[in-house]
Amino acid sequence: MDRKIEDILKRNQLSVTSGRKKILELFLQQDGALAHNDIEKRAGEKFDRVTIYRTLQAFLEKGMIHSIPTSDNSIRYALCKDNCSEGHHHDDHVHFVCSACGNTVCLEGVMVPPIKLPNGFVVEQVEMLVSGVCKSCNMDV
Amino acid sequence: MDRKIEDILKRNQLSVTSGRKKILELFLQQDGALAHNDIEKRAGEKFDRVTIYRTLQAFLEKGMIHSIPTSDNSIRYALCKDNCSEGHHHDDHVHFVCSACGNTVCLEGVMVPPIKLPNGFVVEQVEMLVSGVCKSCNMDV
């Protein structure tokens, strides 16, 4: 596990530091998305807020994670499971926010449907954010 | 015009004050969405930041405006043109953010397509945010 994490960092040309290892580990042992604040809380050893911001920024630029805009105006981040290259990446799946547990997940299997806009509009990117009750919260009933 | 504005406020059971009239006027003479900051700048007479926040909150609760989450983590607000009742409302159209002029508009004619999620997920709300170049920016080329 620790080896795997170091490999990912090296593959992305990032020097391996304890902070980056810890944050990447958090993403790997989590199927949902993480906000800056989640990381701050879960990282047992204390890292400076700024370090977390810069780490997220670095992961983002390398295409290791992508950001998910949510309606409550808080940015979440999730691992890119497809092979996203540095720079832009294809984030063509739907994101789901559970109103019960608060989790945000990537629905990798659900593609954003094609959309037809009026003449004159050029589409660059489409984001689809679905809110509701997630699978595990429904099973708990 | 001034009469129309007062009518809207009264119809929504809001006492008519100079601040609310001004802000509502800004929304009416604008086809795109407005952020708190836009209002702060455009309101010629100076209103306190807090007043603008509270006014937006009031308009939102009355269903006069709806909020549009954007990828850059800034909340925009737009008039509800359909007859949205207090509380929830049907925001079933697509929102568009122009990367050239920065404007955010409601595409009232473009419905959010239906989406099928895996078993176990219950959908409450779907938001679709498209970014690209808007009609007027394309015509300027």
Place this chain on the structure above:
DNA sequence: ACAACAAACGCAACAGCGTTGCAAATAATT
């Protein structure tokens, strides 16, 4: 038109998020 009441406003203060500059600490390279 006026008084009495209710609501909204401005101000001050505060908490949280995200950014930047810089010196110290840590990792990579030789």
Place this chain on the structure above:
DNA sequence: AATTATTTGCAACGCTGTTGCGTTTGTTGT
């Protein structure tokens, strides 16, 4: 092991949004 490059923690800052409270403004009834 020494040198160099990178990252980190800290301090400081600006911006956004919220809350409490006293004052001002709007509404209601006479």
